[in-house]
Amino acid sequence: MKMKPLGRSGLTVSEFCLGSMTFGVQTPEKDAHAQIARALDAGINFIDTAEMYPVNPVKPETVGLTEEIIGNWFASTGRRSDVILATKHSGEGQNFVREGAxxxxxxIRATLEGSLKRLKTDYVDLYQFHWPNRGSYMFRKNWRYDPxxxxxxxxxxxxxDCIGALQREVxxxxxxxxxxxxxxxxxTMTWNAIAERMGGPRIQTLQNEYSLLCRLADTDLAELCLNEDIGLLPFSPLGCGYLTGKYQGGKVPEGSRMTLSPEMGGRKGDRVLDAVDAYLGVARDFGLDPTQMALAWSARRPFVASSIFGATTLAQLDHILGAADVELSSELxxxxxxxHKAHPMPY
Structure with missing residues (x-):
């Protein structure tokens, strides 16, 4: 397992990060604990979660359940120190969390205390804001984002105001x-300019959607990350499962994300299936598994610190872990x- 620096934090993380947003809905607690153990055995030392998880869908009765499941694993194994742990504070508009405040x-303090209690830990290695208060062009809003x-x-x-509160938590x-x-x-630049002026914590990482199907980070954001030592943490590196090929030909596998979110968060459409066909063809041409190819590509980009994947089942996790051995040639x-040039931004 390749290891990389996490921004300027001094921490070193595995190039793949275990995502957890299925824990508690699609993935029962026992299976989630088995996934954590298997991932650590494979050399992964980084787990990402959020106070609002699990998702697909977000429900008031399950908010915080994923953190509880991870916390129960820490309590039962005593292995908190083996993990670089990241979680997130939900932003404005998520009505099931603080009524959308x-x-x-x-x-910040009350939210963090809630996460710490559920996670059964005294500290979080990486505390993230899930989205900025002013809004974001992510989640398919890039087509109409207006600042x-x-x-x-x-x-x-x-x-x-937020940097001051974060510094008090540090x-x-x-x-x-x-x-x-x-x-x-x-x-990002504004956050870090304020942090430098006030003496608060700088942004070490950006967790944005990034995959072969969503390459918004390839230009300005890539340059920022490289020059400012900020690690990109891609989420949905498999394009919500599209890049596995499992949805081709109109297929909807039982228990898949599409069964829970038919429109795939605005990603569904003919263009994405055509794009996936092209990437499946590349995988065939080079004798690679498409899932492992897509994950390895996302993790090896020069501005990426760690690529966050999710697995519903232990079998899926075992398959995903093979990405660590994939070699990316210049020809590939x-x-x-x-x-990508033939199928840019298919959703």
Whole structure:
């Protein structure tokens, strides 16, 4: 298992991160615990979760359940120190969490304390905001994202308020490092300028969607990450399962995400199936498993710290772990780029 630095944090993480958003809905607790153990045995030392998990769908009665499942594993095994643990504070508009309130200095401590209690730990290695209060172009909003209604002074004041609260948690020892999710270049640079001016925690990581099907991070964000030592943490590196090929030909496997979210969060459409066909063809041409190829590609990009995958079952996890052994030749990378040029942003 290849290891990489996590921003400027001084932490080193595995190039693959175990995602957990199925724990508690699609993946029962016993199976989730087996996944954690298997992932650590394979050399993975990084687990990502969030207070609002599990998802697909998010329900008020299950909010926080994933953190509880992970916490129960820590309590039963005593292996908290073996894991770099990341979780997230939900943002504005998630009505099942704090009635959709935005992230502020008044919500951070109580929210973090809730996560720590559920996770049965005294600290989180990486504490992330799930999305910025001002909104985000992620989640297929890139087609209509309009920041013209923002008031810069208000946005900066909001960031300053949050950085101050985060620094107090750093001083308490409850969080070690800070990261953002679904953030852009301007936001990241502004967060870090404020952190430097105020003496608060800088952004070490960005957790944004990134895969062969969604390469929004390839230009400005890539340059930012490389020059500012910020590690990208791709989520949905398999395009919500599309890149496995399991949805081709109109198939909807039992228990798959499409059975729970038929529109796949706005990703469903003929263009995505055509794009997947192209990538499946590349995998065949190079004698590779398409799932492992897509995961290895996402993890080996020069601005990526660790690629976050999710597995519903232990068998899926075992299959995914084979990505660690995939070699990406220059010829393969060129073929993937050619497919991307023919099928850019299919959703």
């Amino acid at each position: 935005p992230i502020t200095s008044k919500t 013209s209604g923002q008031n810069r002074d208000d946005v900066v004041a909001d960031m300053e 001083e308490r020892g409850t969080i070690r490092h800070f990261g953002m999710s679904n953030e852009d270049v301007w936001g 990378l060129e073929a993937l780029d050619t497919a």
